[in-house]
Amino acid sequence: MISKLLNSFDLTxxxxxxxxxxxxxxxxxxxxxxxxxxxxxxxxxxxxxxIGLVFLPKMLTYVGQPEVEPVIxxxxxxxxxxxxxxxxxxxxxxKSPKE
Numbered sequence: 455m456i457s458k459l460l461n462s463f464d465l466t467x468x469x470x471x472x473x474x475x476x477x478x479x480x481x482x483x484x485x486x487x488x489x490x491x492x493x494x495x496x497x498x499x500x501x502x503x504x505i506g507l508v509f510l511p512k513m514l515t516y517v518g519q520p521e522v523e524p525v526i527x528x529x530x531x532x533x534x535x536x537x538x539x540x541x542x543x544x545x546x547x548x549k550s551p552k553e
Contacts, residue, residue, distance in 0.1 A: 491547040498540045
C-alpha cells in the first residue's frame with residue numbers, strides 16, 4: 455500500500471542495491487527530499503496554525519487588561535520566529551542531489 459502511494463507521487467526510495475543508500479531520503483526527478491525535515495516542517499506549520507488560529511484569538515478577547523499585552527507581544531514574536539524556522543526547514547527539505 456505504501457509503495458503504491460510512493461509510486462503515485464513518482465518518488466523512489468534510494469536503496470542499498472544501487473549503492474546510494476541514504477536513510478530517510480526520497481528522490482524526485484532532480485531533487486532529494488529529506489523526510490525528517492518534512493516531518494519537522496509539518497509540525498512547525500501545525501504549531502504556527504494552532505498559535506495563530508486558537509491561542510491568539512482567545513488572548514485578543516482580553517485586550518483591555520494590562521497582563522495580556524506582553525503575552526500578545528511575545529506570541530507575535532514567537533510566530534514570526536516560527537515562520538522564519540519554517541522557511542529554513544523548507545529550503546533544507548529540498549536539496550539538489552550530490553554529484
